[in-house]
Amino acid sequence: MWKSKDVYYISGNTGILAKDMGKALLCQFPEISFNEELIPFIRSESQARRALDKILQQSNGRYPLVFSTLLSIKLNQIFDTPEVEFLNIIDHFLVTLEDLLEAKAIREPGTSRHLDDNTMTRRVNAIHYSIAHDDGTGTKDYDEADLIIVGVSRSGKTPVSVFIATQMGLKAANYPLVQDDLTSARLPSEIVRNKKRVVGLSTSPQMLHAFREKRYPGSTYANLETCEQELQQSDQIFLKYQIPVVFSNGRSIEETATQVAQELDLKRQPGF
Known part of the structure; x- marks a missing residue:
């Protein structure tokens, strides 16, 4: 069992959702110490690669957990690497919705949310x-x-x-x-x-x-x-x-x- 684990929350926006959902799950493991960091506003492949380089350098081969709410398939693929434990929070639900609605999601960050x-x-x-x-x-x-x-x-x-x-x-x-x-x-x-x-x-x-x-x-x-x-x-x-x-x-x-x-x-x- 891990005594401590590095955790990263990555997002194309503020990362609030990734962090909140990740924390809600990680609190079930009180015996493990988590070193958490939020990396928000990842919008391009170069930003994604820089973020991944930072994660790998800081974690030093200890297989960090990466919670993602990125909507871009290409950006998620950059992080979905054997060196990290990658958890794509959004994609499962988005793919299911595409099947149910018989339509393709635009996968663009920020469009929600013109929420009031x-x-x-x-x-x-x-x-x-x-x-x-x-x-x-x-x-x-x-x-x-x-x-x-x-x-x-x-x-x-x-x-x-x-x-x-x-x-x-x-x-x-x-x-x-x-x-x-x-x-x-x-x-x-x-x-x-x-x-x-x-x-x-x-x-x-x-x-x-x-x-x-x-x-x-x-x-x-x-x-x-x-x-x-x-x-x-x-x-x-x-x-x-x-x-x-x-x-x-x-x-x-x-x-x-x-x-x-x-x-x-x-x-x-x-x-x-």
């Missing part, structure tokens, strides 16, 4: 709320949430929450069912009083085992029997509190997020 001030404020507030209320943090503020996702550890709560915040402009909190919750079949009062805004997230024992095994191989936490037991206990909690359940196994993040929103009859905020 209210829309931009909603997006920033939703992202910040999602990050600040990830993994059971800040339960006292759950009254402000548009939705609260509840599920066992590693069931996919964080990426779904981040997607809902960034792509729908909704304040999404998520809460992990810890052992005390599972054995007592009880939810915290902050969740119970907001039950109408709660969705349970579940998966198959095999999928949960696979995710946990990658993180903690050979542990009791990752054991298939443990996964089966925790999912059964979470099902009992969802049934007890009459909480709707969405299954993430076999679905993409966007599919899961959409179903979560549909369960609560939530709509995208204007401008999204």
Whole structure:
């Protein structure tokens, strides 16, 4: 396991989205120290190559993580090199949209965003709320949430929450069912009083085992029997509190997020 890792957020604009999404994911690894740097406004191949040279020089062969929201295929290809761990945040969703809409994206930075001030404020507030209320943090503020996702550890709560915040402009909190919750079949009062805004997230024992095994191989936490037991206990909690359940196994993040929103009859905020 890495004790520390260099992380770079690259973007054709300010890089706020790349940084916020990257941080939301990296906070799940508190035992690792991350050295983070934002490199914004990459608009040309020469700028991309200079940025890559800087990244490789500073990281000195330690395979840095590079989170990208660059829209240009050519620019992303420059960074998609064996010397770095490259994570293209935008492209997966953009390619999917091209297929669905039967049209080609223009892939030009900055065109969004002729967003009005209210829309931009909603997006920033939703992202910040999602990050600040990830993994059971800040339960006292759950009254402000548009939705609260509840599920066992590693069931996919964080990426779904981040997607809902960034792509729908909704304040999404998520809460992990810890052992005390599972054995007592009880939810915290902050969740119970907001039950109408709660969705349970579940998966198959095999999928949960696979995710946990990658993180903690050979542990009791990752054991298939443990996964089966925790999912059964979470099902009992969802049934007890009459909480709707969405299954993430076999679905993409966007599919899961959409179903979560549909369960609560939530709509995208204007401008999204």
